[in-house]
Amino acid sequence: MPKNFAMKATLVGVVIILALLYLVPTLGGKLPSWWTNYLPADKIHLGLDLQGGMHLILEVETAKAVEAAVERTSQELVRRMHEDKIRAIRPQTEPGNKIAITLLHENDRAKLEDLIKQSYPDYKVASARTLSDGKIAMTLQLSAAAIKHIAEQASTQALETIRNRVDQFGVSEPEILPQADGRILIQLPGIKDPQRAVALIGKTAQLEFKLVDESANPATVTKATLPPGDELLYVYRRDRATGRTSKDPIVVHRRVAMTGANITDARVQIDSQYNEPYVSISFDSRGARQFADVTSRNVKKRLAIVLDGKVQSAPVIQEAITGGEARITGDFSMEEARDLAVVLRSGALPAPVRILEERTVGPSLGRDSINQGITSMAVGFLLVVLFILIYYRLGGVVADLALLLNLVLITAALAAFQATLTLPGIAGIILTIGMAVDANVLIFERVREELRMGKTPFAAVEAGYGKATLTILDANITTLIAALVLFQFGTGPIRGFAVTLSIGIASSLFTAITFTRLLFDLYLHQFRPKKLLI
Amino acid sequence: MEFIKPDVNINFVGQRFKAFILSGLLILATVVSLFAHGGPNLGIDFAGGILVQVRFTESTDAAAIKKALAPLGMNQAMVQSFGGEGRKEFLIRDENQGLKLQGLSDRVRQTLAKTYGEGKVEVRRVEMVGPKVGADLREKALLAIFYAILLIVVYISGRFEQKWGLAAVMAAVLVGATLLVEALIGAAGGSQGGGTVLLILTALIVTVALCWLLKLRYALGAIVALIHDVLITVGVFSLLDKEFTLATVAALLTIIGYSLNDTIIVYDRIRENLKRPGKLELGEIINASVNQTLSRTILTSGTTLVVLLSLYVLGGGVIQDFALALLIGVVVGTYSSIFVASPILLLLPEGDTVFTRRRPRPAAQPRPEPVVEAASPAVPVSAAKQASARKRKGKKSGKKRRKR
Numbered sequence: 015m016p017k018n019f020a021m022k023a024t025l026v027g028v029v030i031i032l033a034l035l036y037l038v039p040t041l042g043g044k045l046p047s048w049w050t051n052y053l054p055a056d057k058i059h060l061g062l063d064l065q066g067g068m069h070l071i072l073e074v075e076t077a078k079a080v081e082a083a084v085e086r087t088s089q090e091l092v093r094r095m096h097e098d099k100i101r102a103i104r105p106q107t108e109p110g111n112k113i114a115i116t117l118l119h120e121n122d123r124a125k126l127e128d129l130i131k132q133s134y135p136d137y138k139v140a141s142a143r144t145l146s147d148g149k150i151a152m153t154l155q156l157s158a159a160a161i162k163h164i165a166e167q168a169s170t171q172a173l174e175t176i177r178n179r180v181d182q183f184g185v186s187e188p189e190i191l192p193q194a195d196g197r198i199l200i201q202l203p204g205i206k207d208p209q210r211a212v213a214l215i216g217k218t219a220q221l222e223f224k225l226v227d228e229s230a231n232p233a234t235v236t237k238a239t240l241p242p243g244d245e246l247l248y249v250y251r252r253d254r255a256t257g258r259t260s261k262d263p264i265v266v267h268r269r270v271a272m273t274g275a276n277i278t279d280a281r282v283q284i285d286s287q288y289n290e291p292y293v294s295i296s297f298d299s300r301g302a303r304q305f306a307d308v309t310s311r312n313v314k315k316r317l318a319i320v321l322d323g324k325v326q327s328a329p330v331i332q333e334a335i336t337g338g339e340a341r342i343t344g345d346f347s348m349e350e351a352r353d354l355a356v357v358l359r360s361g362a363l364p365a366p367v368r369i370l371e372e373r374t375v376g377p378s379l380g381r382d383s384i385n386q387g388i389t390s391m392a393v394g395f396l397l398v399v400l401f402i403l404i405y406y407r408l409g410g411v412v413a414d415l416a417l418l419l420n421l422v423l424i425t426a427a428l429a430a431f432q433a434t435l436t437l438p439g440i441a442g443i444i445l446t447i448g449m450a451v452d453a454n455v456l457i458f459e460r461v462r463e464e465l466r467m468g469k470t471p472f473a474a475v476e477a478g479y480g481k482a483t484l485t486i487l488d489a490n491i492t493t494l495i496a497a498l499v500l501f502q503f504g505t506g507p508i509r510g511f512a513v514t515l516s517i518g519i520a521s522s523l524f525t526a527i528t529f530t531r532l533l534f535d536l537y538l539h540q541f542r543p544k545k546l547l548i
Numbered sequence: 549m550e551f552i553k554p555d556v557n558i559n560f561v562g563q564r565f566k567a568f569i570l571s572g573l574l575i576l577a578t579v580v581s582l583f584a585h586g587g588p589n590l591g592i593d594f595a596g597g598i599l600v601q602v603r604f605t606e607s608t609d610a611a612a613i614k615k616a617l618a619p620l621g622m623n624q625a626m627v628q629s630f631g632g633e634g635r636k637e638f639l640i641r642d643e644n645q646g647l648k649l650q651g652l653s654d655r656v657r658q659t660l661a662k663t664y665g666e667g668k669v670e671v672r673r674v675e676m677v678g679p680k681v682g683a684d685l686r687e688k689a690l691l692a693i694f695y696a697i698l699l700i701v702v703y704i705s706g707r708f709e710q711k712w713g714l715a716a717v718m719a720a721v722l723v724g725a726t727l728l729v730e731a732l733i734g735a736a737g738g739s740q741g742g743g744t745v746l747l748i749l750t751a752l753i754v755t756v757a758l759c760w761l762l763k764l765r766y767a768l769g770a771i772v773a774l775i776h777d778v779l780i781t782v783g784v785f786s787l788l789d790k791e792f793t794l795a796t797v798a799a800l801l802t803i804i805g806y807s808l809n810d811t812i813i814v815y816d817r818i819r820e821n822l823k824r825p826g827k828l829e830l831g832e833i834i835n836a837s838v839n840q841t842l843s844r845t846i847l848t849s850g851t852t853l854v855v856l857l858s859l860y861v862l863g864g865g866v867i868q869d870f871a872l873a874l875l876i877g878v879v880v881g882t883y884s885s886i887f888v889a890s891p892i893l894l895l896l897p898e899g900d901t902v903f904t905r906r907r908p909r910p911a912a913q914p915r916p917e918p919v920v921e922a923a924s925p926a927v928p929v930s931a932a933k934q935a936s937a938r939k940r941k942g943k944k945s946g947k948k949r950r951k952r
Contacts, residue, residue: 208653209653209654209657370678370680370681371678372674373673373674374673375673378670379601383867386862386867389862390861390863391858391859394859397855397858401850402851405549405847437866438867444863445802445855447851448853449806449851449852451851452848452852459847485813485816485817488707489809489812491707492703492809495805496700496801497805499695499699500692500798503688504692508794511798512798
């Protein structure tokens, strides 16, 4: 036996046994507990394009979160300036995260600057000029650091909220990952109702309670005649019978009486009278106090329940509600009510999100893809195996065994590394089958050349492997470079291709060089043939 | 069994001008086609837009589907039958940038369900890419191509020429040049996508120039072959009016790897033959090397084509274009490694590379015999001047080579 033979044989043996162990979970059905406790139990992970599912990339519109923060500050300033007896025209937000304040008296300027310095360190006085009538126009600017901070916080919070919602939606093994630029990647394998998922994930769920301004007639009011501090919203109604939606205008005070920030729970309940679902919400103690305060001061007035800018309903406050519970009624189907409860429980998104990319594959297409992929792989494999067998006879048997082992190794490696198998990934395996033969072709053609030159089988094999190995390594490295670059820059399915291609290259080097050499050595030493059928 | 007899001696090198003309025509066709189509036909991955694959329970046709979708403002939509399944499965594609993509896939489903009846329509696949992501993906794909070229260029200039020092210099110059261009683009405030294209062009031009100056003949040949293969594949794709998607880019990168794979094997053989004592012309050596590796080239391409054909025919519609790109790439790559990559070595500048190294002629040695012999293929003229400088070393090995 040649030197190192025992060592190589052991190595190959160990690799084969390991590979088979890793293959069992994918091929076998249910495994006994003694197996799963001590041996590999992971199946090959299928990509979304094979098992069906949804891939989303969302963008959190963090600029809106910043705008909202500036708006809150400007509303707060009204109160603080009132407390500090600073007389000014109501602060207005301006584009570029600015707040414009017009002071009535020159001597209030120092007071305001003091207030800003002490309570709002994120803001700086950007400009101040005395107007002709002695008033002072000042602009406050939110600092860049604060903008960045708010945006970052909005992204993190959005991620958390979406995670919560997806968890409650009940998807197995969802993946929710932050990306660059405040984007969020969401993968929902095996999802059956993608549109509902999109609606659930993408809903901002900004719940606000606003008092209805009964002084204005919503039917005739226009932008110009809208009382100051009011806004025009719409109540959307859907006629159950015809399915038509209608929208009725309603005038509410712009000032938010209360938000949904203090909600602790939200549940779907059925109204016994009309047999319609509604969502009952519970507030924490602070929210309960606030709600009691709002309702007690506005009895017999209407309170609009506004969700993402749309009025759900505007019931009349019959009496002060002190129990910390409220109900949201509206034209909900059972499913809509349930989803609304989910989004209210998991909280509002700090800013609206936008879907930048959506890729959905239905389960039936995924199944078709797997079947077609495996069929084309099997046919390609058989054709190559047959061809090599006919062309190289004994050598062909060796090369075919190597090819078979190659297939086993690739699948085992996919299971072992928990890599994701995608449709392009299957294509990568198919391509590897075609290209793996290359190494053996190179070696065999060399061996034939050496035999023609009159060398003995033993010497020919030795020389053939010796001369071809470096070339094979070289030739494969370029493909490997391409595969690695693909892996670095690709996403999803393309990454799957890069993975199988890389694994395929590595394993075909092993099978086509080490494994076949071992078989040849074994054969040559056992039978000591005079002629080599290759 | 043998397809290619061991004593095959086809004069590939002699055909090189025909091959160059053919390649030139193909590349010209590529350029013309790209211009005629207004650039590569970008799929929604890169252009942004929406693609919906729907299956109906009863047969219908594209015009009817288009009519049904008209209320959605998708009047620029392309509807095509898919998978040949008795006109029941269709691809709806719309790259209209003005389209409101949010919730569009659901609106498409609802609209079709209204026309064809609930339960008669199944949405099997939706791909929706916003314009911003499309631009990002374009950028990413171009960067992938850029880095693949960069890495491979450095590898081949190091590996082919055994000059890793030069390869390092090359890498440094390349990186420097690209950084410079990047800075210039940044200063000019150019658009992102165009910037990356410029970056790739710079990298290629700098590479070719460097190879020329440093006299890295093999590297230059390999790069020319690589550009040749990718260009022609792109051209065929453009001629067939196929779309460029992420998968096509993956296929192109794989073709780069594959094309080099073939080239490397022939070049390795050329280098090996050059080391043997003999008195053959460069042209003859190249031809002999191509012939010696011909059997392998045909076999490997054959098996790869067989599996790819199987993938193309049986793999289903989703993967078909990917398989097609690889098929074209493998055919072109095989052609180029025989007819382009090797003969082109003859056209490149002479220099102190491995095969033209001149040894000082010892006075005692006899004059070389005439180079062209009856058994040898026609010697290309351009190689003749090198021949005069080469020494004949051993008659025996020379004969052995000629037998092949």
